[in-house]
Amino acid sequence: MHFPITAIASILHRISGIILFLLIPFLLWMLQSSLSSEQGFDDLSQFLSGFWIKSFLWLCFAAFIYHALAGVRHLFMDIGIGEEIRGSKIAIGIVVVLTAILLILVGVWLW
Amino acid sequence: MVTVSQRGYMDWLIQRFSAVYMFLCVVALAVFFIKHPDLNYFEWQNLFSSLSTKVIAAVFVLSLLMHTWIGIWTVITDYVKIGLLRLILNVFILFALVGFFFAALLILWSV
Numbered sequence: 001m002h003f004p005i006t007a008i009a010s011i012l013h014r015i016s017g018i019i020l021f022l023l024i025p026f027l028l029w030m031l032q033s034s035l036s037s038e039q040g041f042d043d044l045s046q047f048l049s050g051f052w053i054k055s056f057l058w059l060c061f062a063a064f065i066y067h068a069l070a071g072v073r074h075l076f077m078d079i080g081i082g083e084e085i086r087g088s089k090i091a092i093g094i095v096v097v098l099t100a101i102l103l104i105l106v107g108v109w110l111w
Numbered sequence: 112m113v114t115v116s117q118r119g120y121m122d123w124l125i126q127r128f129s130a131v132y133m134f135l136c137v138v139a140l141a142v143f144f145i146k147h148p149d150l151n152y153f154e155w156q157n158l159f160s161s162l163s164t165k166v167i168a169a170v171f172v173l174s175l176l177m178h179t180w181i182g183i184w185t186v187i188t189d190y191v192k193i194g195l196l197r198l199i200l201n202v203f204i205l206f207a208l209v210g211f212f213f214a215a216l217l218i219l220w221s222v
Contacts, residue, residue: 017182020202024175025209030220035150035159041152052190071130078127109144 006085009070009092016067023060046057062099062108068104069095122181129174149206159222172215176208 003011033044033046073091077083082091147154158164183204190196 014182014186015166017179018186020181021183024179028218030210030216031215034155035218035222038152041155064137068134071134075131 004091006088007099009073009095013070015069016063018069019060019063020067023063028058058103058107058110062103063101065106066095069098125177126181129178132174132179133171138168156222161217165219165222168219169216172212174220176212180205180208 030044030048033040035041048057072083073095077088077090082088143158144150159168184201187197187200187204191200
């Protein structure tokens with residue numbers, strides 16, 4: 001089966017949104033740990049410094065950044081920019097490229 | 112029919128305004144992290160101890176609640192065709208989101 005690029009962009013927007021929903025308990029746990037005490041903050045910093053957890057965080061950022069930028073694309077479509085087929089392909093290209101750039105920056109920041 | 116379409120319009124509006132608000136908050140938080148490369152507990156605790164941060168964060172959590180509810184409701188409505196299952200999923204999501212909302216408020220107000 002071959003899906004048009006706009007359908008793939010749309011389904012990824014939905015999947016990333018559900019992933020972000022599932023991450024809310026993890027975010028709340030991090031917020032609570034980091035604010036509970038100095039010990040809690042340092043323990044969390046220690047926990048988040050491992051390689052695998054950093055990789056996991058990076059994937060979380062991937063879901064968030066894609067979701068946010070695909071959302072910005074929606075706002076542009078609301079005001080009539082990038083609505084037609086050709087424009088939407090360009091817009092999706094911009095979203096993908098910006099997501100990749102930001103993810104590289106997040107990677108640099110994390111490691 | 113009029114009420115149905117008005118609800119759709121309200122959802123559309125809330126989805127976008129909550130998205131823009133959360134986007135701005137995340138950008139502000141990213142700027143904070145960039146300005147504090149070696150963030151410690153006291154800087155972090157200091158940020159969340161101010162009333163303005165608490166209120167901004169509380170509105171963020173409310174935005175997240177509404178945004179996620181509308182988004183997941185839309186996804187569930189599109190893909191889950193069995194009425195009872197759809198109802199159970201929606202109720203489960205709603206209770207989870209309200210739980211997250213209060214958990215976040217309690218964490219914020221404990222600082």
